[in-house]
Amino acid sequence: MRNVDRLPKIKSRPFPHVVVKNFLDPPTLDLVIDALAGLEYDFKESDLFSYWASIELTDINHPAINILRDDLGGEIWRKKVAESFKVKKLSSIDMAAYVYGLGDFLLPHDDQVEGRIIAYSLHLTSEITEEMGGALNIFKANDVGKSKLVDSIIPEYNSLIMFEVSDSSWHQVSEIMLDIQRLTVTGWYHG
Amino acid sequence: MAEINFYYLEKPTLSNLKRIFNSGDIPFIRLSKFLAPVPIGSKPKFNRKEKIGYYKRQEGSAILDDFWKSSEFIQFLEASTGLKPKFREANNICYSAGDYSLLHTEESEPQRLTVTYDFTKSWKQEWGGYDLYTSPENDPLICNRDPGSLMVVKLEENDLSCTQYVSQKAVSVAQMDRIVYDLD
Numbered sequence: 001m002r003n004v005d006r007l008p009k010i011k012s013r014p015f016p017h018v019v020v021k022n023f024l025d026p027p028t029l030d031l032v033i034d035a036l037a038g039l040e041y042d043f044k045e046s047d048l049f050s051y052w053a054s055i056e057l058t059d060i061n062h063p064a065i066n067i068l069r070d071d072l073g074g075e076i077w078r079k080k081v082a083e084s085f086k087v088k089k090l091s092s093i094d095m096a097a098y099v100y101g102l103g104d105f106l107l108p109h110d111d112q113v114e115g116r117i118i119a120y121s122l123h124l125t126s127e128i129t130e131e132m133g134g135a136l137n138i139f140k141a142n143d144v145g146k147s148k149l150v151d152s153i154i155p156e157y158n159s160l161i162m163f164e165v166s167d168s169s170w171h172q173v174s175e176i177m178l179d180i181q182r183l184t185v186t187g188w189y190h191g
Numbered sequence: 192m193a194e195i196n197f198y199y200l201e202k203p204t205l206s207n208l209k210r211i212f213n214s215g216d217i218p219f220i221r222l223s224k225f226l227a228p229v230p231i232g233s234k235p236k237f238n239r240k241e242k243i244g245y246y247k248r249q250e251g252s253a254i255l256d257d258f259w260k261s262s263e264f265i266q267f268l269e270a271s272t273g274l275k276p277k278f279r280e281a282n283n284i285c286y287s288a289g290d291y292s293l294l295h296t297e298e299s300e301p302q303r304l305t306v307t308y309d310f311t312k313s314w315k316q317e318w319g320g321y322d323l324y325t326s327p328e329n330d331p332l333i334c335n336r337d338p339g340s341l342m343v344v345k346l347e348e349n350d351l352s353c354t355q356y357v358s359q360k361a362v363s364v365a366q367m368d369r370i371v372y373d374l375d
Contacts, residue, residue, distance in 0.1 A: 047293045047323060047353050103317065107291055107356055108243050133359075145242030170243050175359050 001025050002071040007084040007162075014140035014150050014170075016085055017163035021156065023122060024071065029158055031064035033124055036097045036183060049106045051173075054097040057185065068185065069095065072120065072160075081189060085164050087117050088191050095187035100134055101180070106173035108139060108147065111165045111188070118189040119169070120162045123155035125182050130154055133177040136161055139170040155182065193258045195267055196227040208271040216329035218345040220271060225308065225341035230255060235283045246292035248354070253281035253368045254310065268304065268372065272343065276304045276372030283310070284354075286320050286365040291356040294325060299349050302374045307334075307342040310366040314338070318361035326350045336365055345374070 003025045010018045024032065041052035057065055071077065073093035082090045100106075111119050121136070128134060130152075138151040147170060153161060163169055165188065176182060198204060199222060212220045235251030258264055259281045268276050286292075307322060314320065314336040322342065324332040327349050334342050346352065357365060 047291075047355060103358060105356060107293065110244065139243060141243045145245060147241065147243040175356075177359065 001028050001067065002077065005080075007080060010084055014138060015164060015166055015168045017138065017161065018084070019153060019156075020160040020162070022158055023160040024068075024158055028064070028067055028071070029124075032068050032185075033183070035062050035064035036124065036185070039097060041097070041099055048109060050104045051106065052099040052101065052104075057095045057097060058093070069093075072122070072185075072187075073189075078189065081118055081162065085118060085162075087164060090117060090189040090191065092190050093120075093187050094190070095185055098184050098186055100173060100176050100182040102176050102178065104182075105175040108137075108170050108172045110167060110169045111171070112167060112169075115190045116165045116188040117191045118162055119165050119186075120160060120189065121155070121184045121186040122160045123157060123182075123184050125155065125180065126157040128155055128157070128180065128182065131177065132180050132182075133174050134180070134182040135174045137172045137174055138163075139172070141168065141170050155184070192261070193226045193230045193255050194228075195263070196224055199225065199271075200267070205270045209273050212272045212343070212345075215332075217324055217326050217332045217350065218272070219324070219332060220343050221334065221337075222341045222343075223337060224339050226339070229339055237283075237285060244293065245295060248290045248292065249285040249287070251283045251285075253283050253370065255308065255368055256281050259306065259368065259370045265372075268306070268343065272304065272345065274304060274345065274374055276374060279303070279371045279373050281368060281370040284367055284369050286354050286357045288357055288359045288361045292353040294323070294351045294353050296349070296351070299351065300346075302345070302347050304372040304374055305344050305346060305352060306370040306372070307344075308368045308370075309336060309338055309340050309342075310368065311336045311338050311363065312366075313363050314365065315361075318358045318363075319355045320357040320361065320365040321355050322352065323355055324350065324352045
């Protein structure tokens with residue numbers, strides 16, 4: 001079950017984002033990680049990214065995944081997310097699990113695809129440090145595309161990072177520098 | 192002025208290159224030790240160029256700018272590809288740790304011949320930084336860094352190219368002269 005019932009204050013710069021710590025209660029967290037460990041992951045690589053991805057988790061009927069899907073995408077939580085971000089009604093979520101290993105990365109992009117309102121990522125790797133890589137880097141970009149790194153969020157265990165998708169929501173996952181597995185459940189709230 | 196390795200100017204070699212070039216889904220030839228002697232890469236004046244989500248790299252004037260415009264080299268391209276290239280532009284491009292370029296369909300260009308001469312001094316494959324050429328109907332073409340080699344690729348209107356992200360672990364720099372020729 002979800003360990004929190006409200007979002008902290010949304011940070012507005014450079015684009016609206018928030019980190020919700022201790023998102024799941026410990027028993028649910030253990031069950032979810034066990035369930036994710038039992039999935040198959042395919043290696044995906046392009047000019048933009050390199051990582052391992054599961055199938056779409058909204059298509060899976062598994063007790064722990066069902067709980068997670070409800071914790072992230074249930075009506076009450078969706079309403080709270082929409083209210084906190086001051087966005088229109090959120091109708092659904094999609095979700096998949098991703099593993100970043102040594103050398104994997106996701107380069108700067110803004111996530112803009114029709115229907116995506118809020119992006120989220122639930123972080124499930126314990127004791128991750130800055131030296132390991134895998135931080136969520138947040139950029140501010142000017143009109144000609146020159147960027148400035150504004151924030152580097154270390155993906156703390158059991159933290160949920162959310163941000164509003166827009167033409168300014170530039171972010172990346174920094175390259176994994178050590179032999180770790182950075183596990184997340186990631187997706188978008190749709191309008 | 193740089194000189195083409197004599198081997199690549201022999202008639203049988205040119206004929207063979209033309210056959211190989213025209214046999215690929217994405218037409219290309221890759222020629223190692225293309226110049227003899229190997230030119231010493233003087234450092235051009237670089238400007239750091241960035242457009243987030245598109246590219247991050249350094250650019251300057253091509254080290255062998257005069258050579259890429261020379262009749263000798265253009266005649267070599269004609270003989271080895273069977274095409275009639277017309278010089279458009281040449282730049283020296285450097286990708287260091289964390290640099291990248293990405294493929295964007297909206298950046299499509301008319302049919303062209305791209306030439307890349309690799310000035311990279313030393314490189315490890317795990318650092319990335321390879322050149323990637325894509326064509327909608329074909330498998331992508333991957334060209335790892337290879338100091339001293341010349342890569343000639345014909346790209347159609349919807350074909351794209353980029354240089355893959357360079358790992359933060361890279362202690363060398365991927366450096367190349369990149370030249371574009373228009374095709375009629």
